[in-house]
Amino acid sequence: MKSHQHGPITEINMTPFVDIVLVILIIFLLTATVMLPRTFSIALPQATQAEKMEKMPLIISLNGEGRIAINGVRLAQDGDFDRIFCEQMHGKEPQAVIAADKQVRHGRLMEIIDHLKRLKVQRIGIEVEQR
Numbered sequence: 001m002k003s004h005q006h007g008p009i010t011e012i013n014m015t016p017f018v019d020i021v022l023v024i025l026i027i028f029l030l031t032a033t034v035m036l037p038r039t040f041s042i043a044l045p046q047a048t049q050a051e052k053m054e055k056m057p058l059i060i061s062l063n064g065e066g067r068i069a070i071n072g073v074r075l076a077q078d079g080d081f082d083r084i085f086c087e088q089m090h091g092k093e094p095q096a097v098i099a100a101d102k103q104v105r106h107g108r109l110m111e112i113i114d115h116l117k118r119l120k121v122q123r124i125g126i127e128v129e130q131r
Helices: 015-034 078-089 106-118
Strands: 058-062 068-070 095-100 123-126
Touching (some): 068 078, 095 106, 106 123
Parallel strands (some): 058 095
Antiparallel strands (some): 058 068
């Protein structure tokens, strides 16, 4: 049993340190799962009425020149779309979000939506910046 002496504290209480480290670890894990790699610099259009998807969809990025990336994997040509999309699915429910630069032509966006419909994707979203 310790005696109650008045003197300098020579022991370090590790409990607050461990608590802080665990909180930082939890914050890191939560933000790491939300952030997906961005391949292109995209200026998203703005919208006031935007909904969030419940599950993690595949992100299809279109830059200003119309080049495509699926979950951070750049496509060398449009013919690779089906193959790369199926590889990235990994048995997930087929849903996708299109993150297109606001400079992308309407026709190019429709080509991507047609590709997704052909691949039987039921839920397609368009990523926007919330105002």
